[in-house]
Amino acid sequence: MAKIVGGFLLPHDPLVTANPEAPSKEQGDAVRDGFKHVARRLEEIEVDTVIVIGDDHYTVFGPSCLPRYLIVVGEAAGPIEPWVGLPQEPFRINQPLASHIMQHGFDNGVDWAVAKSITLDHSTSLPIHLCFQDKPGISAIPVLINSGVEPLISNRRCHRLGQQMRSAVQAWEGSERVAILGTGGISHWVGMKDMGRVNVEWDKMIMAAVERGDAEAIIALSDEEIIRESGNGGLEIKNWLVALGFIDQFKGEVIEYQAVNEWVTGCGFMEIAA
């Protein structure tokens, strides 16, 4: 039976690799060390499969089709954006477990959109590249939720999606050791008038809720409040909520936080565990 062995929350800010010299060396190194810490922890807890929760930035998906939530069951590569500064490479995908999660969802009222072959944007590609692309024993299952483009997925649905994926993994007969990455956030105003602002107080409020295991405090936030206090990019705490639903009875531990104005983002790293 597959085992859930851990979870992490971390940014997927493309400027980390697109413009690495923008912030001070001290601050840039702190963020880069956050990614290295997650990479090291994935090895320490002997993970072989990582479910990576991200959101498309109106890049792969367009006005003709905006999936509410999508799972990759076949082939994936990324990032699709050349400007991110990472090589576009194929990713290792745990296809059997991904297909099982898809089918388990179909059997239990979760109507996944499905990608058989996709080139992903930075939201899932950057964390994969920085945390485990160089580790042949670790495969990915990318999941995209619509936390970036209206109509937005609800906070509650995100949390339940994580719970439903947990049930699916626990029902899998394989011996995988599975972790989850909730990526994105925290405060950032993408293309909005306030772009460049970081709301440290808000970011720390979100991280404090995670620390005490209080997903409901985040679920209770309205989209309007999230956008007002943390920008449209702050909506990516919905990605975090999927991860919080996946880890039963979680508590959070802060790995790193940096408010990086030059990268227009409050960069928070946390580990979540039962």
Next chain:
Amino acid sequence: MSHFTTERALWEITSGPGSMQAYMADPDGFLARFPLSDAEHSMIKGKDVQGLSAMGNSDMLVMLFWVAVSGGFASLGEYLGRMNAPA
């Protein structure tokens, strides 16, 4: 005005294969593919990012459009200046 068609046009310029180059070569011809009003056509051609944002287009997409047609991320200072200009 509706942002549905303008978002489609902005997305096609930004994300369609080779379409940014096609738009830059012939903006009027490219925009003629979409059922835009004259005002919508002018807002896109004039890179009126503040107006495009105000009519409900995704700010993320408006920024990506600007970056695509205005010389890349180095031009974001001018983008923010336009977004914050007095209406």
